[in-house]
Amino acid sequence: MSNRYAVILAAGQGTRMKSKLYKVLHPVCGKPMVQHVVDQVSVLGFDEIVTIVGFGADVVQEQLGEQVEYAVQEQQLGTGHAVMQAEAVLGEKKGTTVVLCGDTPLLTAKTIQDLLTHHEQESAKATVLTAHAEDPSGYGRIVRNQEGLVERIVEHKDATVEEKEIKEINTGTYCFDNEFLFNTLKKVGNDNAQGEYYLPDVIEILKKAGETIAAYQTSSFEETLGVNDRVALSQAEAIMKRRINEKWMRNGVTLIDPEQTYISVEASIGQDTVIYPGTSLIGKTEIGSDCIIGPQTEIKQSKIGNGTVIRQSVVYDSEVGSQVSIGPFAHIRPNSEIGDDVRIGNFVEVKKSTLGKGSKASHLSYIGDADIGENVNFSCGAVTVNYDGKNKFLTKIEDGAFIGCNANLIAPVTIGKHALVAAGSTITDNVPGEALSIARARQTNKEGYVK
Template sequence: MKVSIILAAGEGTRMKSSTPKVLHKILGIPMLGYVINSAKDSDVEKISVIIGHGKEKINEYFQNDDIIFRTQPMGEKIPYGTGFAVMQADLDYNDEDTVLILNGDTPLIKSKTLDGFIKYHEQGKFSCTILTADLENPYGYGRIVRDGDAQIYKIVEQKDASEKEKLIREINSGIFAFKGSDLREALRSLNTDNAQGELYLTDIIKTLFDEEKRIGGYRLRDNREIFGVNSRDHLSICTEIMKERVNRQYMLDGVSMINPDSVIIEPTVKIGRDTIIYPGAIIQGDTSIGENCTLYGNTRIVNSKIGDGVTVDNALIEESVVGDNTTIGPFAHLRPNANVGENVKIGNFVEVKNSNFGNGSKAGHLAYVGDADVGENVNVGCGVVFVNYDGKNKHRSEVGDHAFIGSNANLVAPVKVEDYGYIAAGSTITKDVYEGQLSVERAKQINIDGWVEKKGFK
């Protein structure tokens, strides 16, 4: 069995945040989530996450995932260190298991890399395999120390390294694979005889070497994969790398981006082929976008389903559904639970909320459609307001097929306009309008002669 132990107990003081470090998000997903997903995609069958600082929040966020959480004790007499953290998962693996050690603050590690790493470890029958990397500036990393036969025999941390050892460029990524029995036995030999006074997992390497156990080193091809996040600027750098990776994959799958650097798409999003995305778009959460769509300008789409052939121009769409060949915007807002049909136009400064808007219907500009069921081929004129709130409760309006709502009309809910009902411009409708009727509700117009001269305005 393949078991992964993910270390996520650190406080992350340099983040200067009340949020646990591993819950800080990159493109909508916590750092820890990326590490968990990479492990799962590498056919890891059991995941044990070691938590400490902010454990309640971490537990709550991942409560629906099939994960074991182990809490690292905290206190002045606790030795801490990576070795101590791994000890907390003692019950979660067996002697014959392959145990993969990962870090919750290195979200860029790819499942493909882990696949190759685990395969190398198992085929080589190593007791321990270290994921290593060559860095131009290895400062701060533990150095991989090899003997005259180029065999790894220890890892030395920066603070404990000699001047000669500090010149070594091959570093420990913090990712290991162990045979379960060798890991458990070697953990018992750890001590705190080091600069930090902690139990270093890396000290196991020297113990295994002295016992003539086989130790492997698997070199990383893309050093960015082990980039660790310790501060907000690190988080920003990591986000840029992930954005580039995610956008590139969408483009490889047939999506066009005019300027991918200016487009933010979360990896949970699905986008169909031949969709074109212009600069400034933000697409988030559980959103699916069909084929042959066009997204212009500062469009943001959140947790929504967009059909094929849809054009969205500088609009905000939240938790809504948009049918095929519909046009949204510019400067429109679909608020949660807007269900917009096919071949619809939702135009300039139109807001739709908690409403059904039927196929072929139009709201060209400056309208509010709230808590309404609008049929097919309905025209909603400029300045129309569906008055849905009485100060205490929300009420729904219903508009039938082929109805016409004239400009500046108010539909005061609850009210019903049947099929082919016509509402004259400027009317405030409080009573139902039946099929084929024209409803006019206006005060009688009065023109007063000489009024301007009497007021002295001329």
């Protein structure tokens, strides 16, 4: 594919969002809206992608990085004015330019490709992506002549009563002959209700000049949804969530209740995994095959191995091996590595720690800043005491050690291989391998004391 370009309009402030966050950076299923658009466009291999930025330009550039080139719209004077800002990059090029809005996160690469194909087959100078809307309020209307050809596009604010009855709407996505686009934009005026330079006016000018104008009507109106407020954002989220969930179910994942399951667009799941209701997979989370996840489980930016079970628990920024059992009510905090065949039981918290293969912490324990070997037993109520009020310290427990109930391991400390720490002990010194360490006061009974 050559001589194809894309312009993404992302300069609007989005005042209707009523948010400190720049509009196109509001996420849909975990990814900013404008990133959805850029990702779909990038699939098609355009020669250049130019994003028009204005308000919040720096944060948009921070999000998109070097995936695109940028042009700045200093004043918000309409969509036509916004596209003109790309002239320095694209103005002298021959080919086809697609113009898209940065707040249309549901638009797919397939629809963009279909629009391009139709535009080129019709040898058109401009092609409009349209859709049928049962409620076209707020959208520009496609006005066709008696032959069914596109005559012009009229904005909702400028439409007559009759024109407002038209249900074929302008989605805000276009294809243009690039040279004709920039030459015609210079002829666009701002004699309208908003006093702005409308990109759709290019269509009318080209039509009056006798050029061919085409329209490609997509069968999916919801795909063209533009997000201008929180209500539309929630609608886009629901549509995207359904799309993602259907994809995974068709790829061999069981979702017991898809309506109550949230899966990030960046997440991946292996076959024959079962996801129970109330589960959220956030960010670039990877779930292996044959897992059972949920109910009521949150996993963020983590990698989970095959055959692992995680119930009613939270896992953040960590790696969990295969055949692991976690929960219920466990909390795996960032920078933890849980090895294969490990058991993390109810009300256990793990933070920035490594647990080797086959180790167990079955209930009511805190493991923080610890390096735990293989086949270690961490009994009920045992704690690594890692913080002195100023600094964190490491606890090291070597293979095969047994930590008794309600033991406190005061870091920094090392428990040797196959050592045993007696229940109720507070350990402040290293324990040699195969030793039994008891650190508690001897029991004394005062008979008759109560009397």
